[in-house]
Amino acid sequence: MEALGLHVLMEFHKCPFEILNNLKALELTMNDAAKASKATIIKSVFHQFSPQGVTGVIVVAESHIAIHTWPEHGYAAVDFFTCNMDMDYKKAYYLLVHNLKSKVYTYRSIKRGNLQYKDVGYELSKN
Amino acid sequence: MEALGLHVLMEFHKCPFEILNNLKALELTMNDAAKASKATIIKSVFHQFSPQGVTGVIVVAESHIAIHTWPEHGYAAVDFFTCNMDMDYKKAYYLLVHNLKSKVYTYRSIKRGNLQYKDVGYELSKN
Numbered sequence: 001m002e003a004l005g006l007h008v009l010m011e012f013h014k015c016p017f018e019i020l021n022n023l024k025a026l027e028l029t030m031n032d033a034a035k036a037s038k039a040t041i042i043k044s045v046f047h048q049f050s051p052q053g054v055t056g057v058i059v060v061a062e063s064h065i066a067i068h069t070w071p072e073h074g075y076a077a078v079d080f081f082t083c084n085m086d087m088d089y090k091k092a093y094y095l096l097v098h099n100l101k102s103k104v105y106t107y108r109s110i111k112r113g114n115l116q117y118k119d120v121g122y123e124l125s126k127n
Numbered sequence: 128m129e130a131l132g133l134h135v136l137m138e139f140h141k142c143p144f145e146i147l148n149n150l151k152a153l154e155l156t157m158n159d160a161a162k163a164s165k166a167t168i169i170k171s172v173f174h175q176f177s178p179q180g181v182t183g184v185i186v187v188a189e190s191h192i193a194i195h196t197w198p199e200h201g202y203a204a205v206d207f208f209t210c211n212m213d214m215d216y217k218k219a220y221y222l223l224v225h226n227l228k229s230k231v232y233t234y235r236s237i238k239r240g241n242l243q244y245k246d247v248g249y250e251l252s253k254n
Contacts (some may be wrong), residue, residue, distance in 0.1 A: 004197050005204055007136065009237065042162060043172050044199050045186050057184045057191050060171050064182065068190045068208065070240060077132055077239045079208070081195065110136065112204045 004113030005063060008089045010078040012096065014103035018069035023048045027056055029099040030078075033092035034058050034065050037080065047117070062087055076100055131240030132190060135216045139223060141230035147198035155181055156167040157205075157211045160219035161185050161192050164207065176217040187215055203227055208239070 019025065027046045036040050040061035047055045052072060058065045063081040070076070078096060080089045089109075097105050146152065154173045161168050161178060167188035174182045185192045190208040194241050197203070205223060207216045218237075 004200060004202060005195065007204075007206070009134065009239065009241065042174055042182075045152070045170050045172055045184070046171055047186055049188075051176065055186055055190060057168075057172070057186055057193075059174055059182055059184055061176075063195050064184050064193050066184075066191050066208065067195070069208070070210075073240065073242065075129060075131060075240045075242075077134075077208070079134070079206075081193065081204070082196075083195070112136065113200065113202045115136065115202075117201065 002115045003111035004115070005081060005083045005111070006081040006109055008082075008084055008107055008114050010015055010096065010105070010110045012076040012078065012082070012100050012102035012106040013074060015035070015074050015076055015100045017052075017071040017074065019100055020069035020074070020076055021054065022055075023054050026054050026067060029096065030056055030058055030067055032066060032099070033095050034060055036095050037088045037092040039065065039082070039087060054061045076102075084094075084113045128157075130238035131242070132208060132238070133212055133233055133236055134205040134219075134239050135209075135236045136219055137201040137207070137232070137234040139221065139227050139229035139232045140201060142201050142203055142227045144198040144201065146227055147159045147201070147203055148179045149194035149217045150179065150181050153181050153196070156223065156231075157183055157185055157192060157194055159226070160222050161187055164219040166192065166214060167227050168211070178228060179215045203229075242248065
């Protein structure tokens, strides 16, 4: 299958509340993860929610890297979207497992922009 | 299944080159899509690539909305990540179909943060 992008959805459970609610530490960790994967950082935007939770997005030359945390559930969702199939997202993944101190973690990767659809010429889905 | 977030991955094929390479129009369309879905916009970051292509991320109170375009392939990838299951992403989807003038489009939605995993207590995936 010829695809233009790879979207890696990572799930980190059983992380300490304090880590998932610390904007500055999360921004540093996510930037380190971006660098570990050899992504080229363009801009980093992080936001602290009240009473808890952090959202952060790093726009990279290869697409984007995002994190959303639910400290009250010990859960963080991370996604890596890249147009560079050689980007080393596994290095970023294990760096995140370590820094988020996650005890239960997983990921799945989804190909985006499957060019076999481009000539289908009708709507693939309406609902 | 109890999930904390919903991640909707949208694919838009057969879009005109000019539309997918127009940063200002795409930023307007994506902000309109965010409003149509009733998301609360926090920050919008868009970037033009050379020789073509646009990446844009809107950080919203409900998580994030992102677009990456490949004008040379007539393709745009959009994702809506929301922690509000009532967010009306379908309104945003049809607004995007219309504004991007896509002739072949589809989406899939993926639940994120499945709390049934939180007590598994072991690593779910290593590869």
